[in-house]
Amino acid sequence: MAPRSKQPAQRAKKQASSFGAPEQAQRPKDNEKRIQTGIQGLDELIEGGLPRGGVTLLSGHCGTGKATFATQFIYYGAKEKNEPGVYITLEEEPEEVMGDVKRFGWDMEKLVKDKKISIIKPEITKFDTLKKTIEDEIDKIGAKRLVINPFGLIAAYFANVYDARKALASLRRQMQKLDCTALVVADIKEGEQTFSFTGYEEFVVTGVIVLDLAFKKESNSYVRTLFVRKMEKSNHSLKLVPLEIKPDGLVVYPDAEVF
Amino acid sequence: MESTTVLDMPKIALYTISAEEYTRRLVDILKRAGKGKKVIYLTTTKPYSQISGMLHEAGIKQDNIFFIDCVSRSMGEKSLNAQNCVFLENPRNLTAISIAINESVKKLPGKKLLVMDSLSTLMLYNDHVTMGRFSNFVINRMRALDVDTVLSAFEADANSDVLKQIAGFVDEVKKK
Numbered sequence A: 001m002a003p004r005s006k007q008p009a010q011r012a013k014k015q016a017s018s019f020g021a022p023e024q025a026q027r028p029k030d031n032e033k034r035i036q037t038g039i040q041g042l043d044e045l046i047e048g049g050l051p052r053g054g055v056t057l058l059s060g061h062c063g064t065g066k067a068t069f070a071t072q073f074i075y076y077g078a079k080e081k082n083e084p085g086v087y088i089t090l091e092e093e094p095e096e097v098m099g100d101v102k103r104f105g106w107d108m109e110k111l112v113k114d115k116k117i118s119i120i121k122p123e124i125t126k127f128d129t130l131k132k133t134i135e136d137e138i139d140k141i142g143a144k145r146l147v148i149n150p151f152g153l154i155a156a157y158f159a160n161v162y163d164a165r166k167a168l169a170s171l172r173r174q175m176q177k178l179d180c181t182a183l184v185v186a187d188i189k190e191g192e193q194t195f196s197f198t199g200y201e202e203f204v205v206t207g208v209i210v211l212d213l214a215f216k217k218e219s220n221s222y223v224r225t226l227f228v229r230k231m232e233k234s235n236h237s238l239k240l241v242p243l244e245i246k247p248d249g250l251v252v253y254p255d256a257e258v259f
Numbered sequence B: 001m002e003s004t005t006v007l008d009m010p011k012i013a014l015y016t017i018s019a020e021e022y023t024r025r026l027v028d029i030l031k032r033a034g035k036g037k038k039v040i041y042l043t044t045t046k047p048y049s050q051i052s053g054m055l056h057e058a059g060i061k062q063d064n065i066f067f068i069d070c071v072s073r074s075m076g077e078k079s080l081n082a083q084n085c086v087f088l089e090n091p092r093n094l095t096a097i098s099i100a101i102n103e104s105v106k107k108l109p110g111k112k113l114l115v116m117d118s119l120s121t122l123m124l125y126n127d128h129v130t131m132g133r134f135s136n137f138v139i140n141r142m143r144a145l146d147v148d149t150v151l152s153a154f155e156a157d158a159n160s161d162v163l164k165q166i167a168g169f170v171d172e173v174k175k176k
Helices: A007-019 A021-026 A066-080 A094-100 A108-113 A127-141 A152-157 A161-178 B022-033 B048-057 B094-107 B119-125 B128-144 B161-167
Strands: A055-060 A085-089 A117-120 A145-149 A181-187 A207-216 A221-231 A241-246 A249-252 B012-017 B038-043 B065-069 B085-087 B112-117 B147-154 B172-175
Touching: A055 A066, A055 A161, A066 A085, A066 A094, A066 A108, A066 A117, A066 A145, A066 A181, A066 A249, A085 A094, A085 A127, A094 A108, A094 A117, A108 A117, A117 A127, A127 A152, A127 A161, A152 A161, A161 A181, A241 B094, B012 B022, B012 B128, B012 B161, B022 B048, B022 B112, B022 B147, B038 B048, B038 B094, B048 B065, B065 B094, B094 B112, B094 B128, B112 B128, B119 B128, B119 B147, B119 B161, B128 B147, B128 B161
Parallel strands: A055 A181, A055 A207, A085 A117, A085 A145, A145 A181, B012 B147, B012 B172, B038 B065, B038 B112, B065 B085, B112 B147
Antiparallel strands: A207 A221, A221 A241, A241 A249
16 A cells, blocks of 8 residues: 555646646636626636637537526626626527526626616518627627627528528627637437537537536436637546525536536 | 455545444444544434434543534534534535535644545435535545544445445445
């Protein structure tokens, strides 16, 4: 049996830092180029936040926490970072979006009144019209954050996959131009192997964050998980980490494991 | 499994204890190893209320003990509320246990001791590969966070594949 010693731990720490990845993934750098998500524990996995002015796909099956994540991103920005946000809801009514998160103690209505958050449900008739609506809303409140939930409804509007991909690419350019960071929500059908409606959105965006539920036969229950599949300009973690919905919102546990 | 007594207080130790002596031995360990430390006590064998009562009877102050209770909720107890205890769903969910251990350790200041009571219960619900992964994770994490750790198990399980494997990860194996 090895005698008690601090050396192995110190050596392990030293090796981890010299090999780079784990330490680098946790080190926030270029803070001005990052937008903090407001999801406790997540920013450690992506070098301090989402790349500023980028478009990140938030992908997951039903019940994985996507809507809560998206709302938390907008709420945190407006409340804590003085970064106003626009929430484009394509299915739920704005009142429902605000009502859903009252249980977390998030007073969205006040932030809407204070013009820190704008929640709109536009008709999708033409993508260019939608883009114009988004730009107007961003201009109106000086938004730094945008959520589109769900993006699949926009993708479904296009006659072919190529046009949907082009539309997302144009949204990405628009976000860069407006210096606004977008989170687009992608609903994934059970059993699908893609991260989005068409399966191509993930190639166009800056980042892909996947929320999921892992079934554990031992406990006959599911465990919430998060995985950063892609994050441009980031040495992001590739670890599958547990996620919980706590009384005050989503929490990611970068130091824990999924068993 | 061989019994060794190399050191007085190992950094990470696996104690195999006879079922008859289990509670008394664990109290002894807690008295000795917990001295001057914040203790995180993970219980998968008895509910918090019983462990707390048992420690009280043994004259152990609990100001410095934080409990992770994996039993009470699985017994159907509804009104659970204690400042120094977090109540988990059941002993089957190793992910939730790993989160609770991590968060408790991060929350408590100073020198710490983790007591895991017991691996035998966790082994009832989790296969040996998962148990091996989980134990290895806890041991490595506690080493990295400089937390002394006591893993306890029933003596009857000493020759199980899981405990033999864990014996290779720890600093000391002791038969109590």
